[in-house]
Amino acid sequence: MAAFCLCVLLLWAGILVVTNSTMTTAEPPQCSYTVTNNNKLGLQIEINPPGNYTLTVFEEGRPQTGKKIQTDHLKQIPVGKTGHLKPCTDYSLSVSFINDAGNEIFCHSTENKFRTDPMSKGDVKETSCIPGYVCYGSDWDISSSISTPNKHLVKQCRNDSQTVCVRPANEDICSDLNVTFTSGSCVNSSFSFTKSISVDFLNPSEIQQIEPTGLPAEITTTLPKCKNLSVSYTCSEKHNPDVVKLSELEPFTDYNCTGLILQNNTSINKTTPSVQVRVVCDLTITYTKNDSTSTSIEFSWTTTSKNCQQELPNFHKLSYDCSCQKHSPKPATSPDGGTCVVTGLNPYTDYKCRVGAKYNEIQVSTGVKLM
Structure with a gap:
């Protein structure tokens, strides 16, 4: 019995040629990478061969989508501060590219897990971003590194995780605000910034105002503990443009009263929210x-x-x-x-x-x- 073979017929110049061939499958291109720690720049990822790769960095213990970095034909890619990662945090790394057929091919490495370096005080700088807030920026992602003694409101600046802003409370006015940064899971890696908070940070909407219950009228306000800080109120009736002082209020009459905030009897260009006042005399x-x-x-x-x-x-x-x-x-x-x-x-x-x-x-x- 004749042996079975795969034959290919080639027609060339009118001559029929029969050849024997063996079907082979092309091996997918191989890629690999190594990880080197550079204390100043973060981690350096070296990929061979050079090409368009996608680096995906996953924070350990958090299943959310990883941070992706495109290599753009670079052979060495810095990952760390410039990769918007958190300091002293465990990460895993995945490197892949998409071939011509649209398939994702993952690269090999013996070092796909790493921990970023601790952060130092010099890595964080005070900056400006949101009015009425104290803001700090860094090459690190410091969104989860910041803490305040009284759990103040913290916001990211324009969705930028590298700049975070703290809004001082009225209780901080004319005193110091302490903000602490901690480098992830590293022990004894915390440092603090102390900011003197002036009356410019005063948020009038946080001032508590208690409307008067008798005459002569007095509106009780809870002001920060600053020297010579006071409120001067003026009032007017709903359909009467005339302005009167608190001492001139009449009973059984509806008023809107607004306070001008003064320091040393000089306006600081801030006013309190309007207070509805009606004194009913018994x-x-x-x-x-x-x-x-x-x-x-x-x-x-x-x-x-x-x-x-x-x-x-x-x-x-x-x-x-x-x-x-x-x-x-x-x-x-x-x-x-x-x-x-x-x-x-x-x-x-x-x-x-x-x-x-x-x-x-x-x-x-x-x-x-x-x-």
Whole structure:
């Protein structure tokens, strides 16, 4: 029996030629890399042969997508600070390229795991990025290296993990803010920066303001512990452009009040958020005299206020209506009391009488019934 063979027919110049051939599969190109630690530049990855490769660096213990670096025909690629890696952190490395058929081919190495170097204080510099924040930049990814004593708000600068910013709290104003950086898992590798925080960092939205509950009006503010720091408030009614001081506020009136922040009685160009103020004075009407005839009644009263007593004599818009059942009210205008006489009553008839208080012609208290 004839041996089976794979034959190829070649037609050349009209001559039929038969040749024997053996089918072979081309070996994929091989690549390899070595890792060298350079304390100043980070890790140096040397790849053979040179070409377009993709380096993917995975942080140990974190399954998220690795950081990718394109080699662009470089033979040596620095990975470390310039690769936006974290200091003193364990990583694994994968090197691959895509062949003409679109397949990803991985390179071989005996050193695909490494730890980055510790970070020193000279690797971090104070910089500017976000107004109202203290910012620090580095060639390292320092997003997880920073810490503050009171867990201040920390932001990355423009999505750049190499610059992080801390917003000082109002409690830091006129004192020092301490920020600590730690090099990953390295022991005894921490260092700190101390920044003196001026009133320029004051965030008015964090100032606590307690609206007044009586007159004369006072708005209680919680300010940083700075010397000669104060707030000067001005107020205005909703539909009235006139501006008044806190000491000029009237009761039973709606105001919007805003405070100008001063240091040594000089504005620092910052204002507090607006505070809605309406002081409701608790008026207590007490009857002091009651005389009656068969057709009239005369009664007197005094007015006191627990939360507005000091200003009560100045309530010139405060007035009273004296009335008995089914009889027209009689006006009285004295702020802290008065006397009323109601006439035209029927003899031997019971009446319910009362005094009601009004401010600016709007009723604010119905008073107490007088039988």
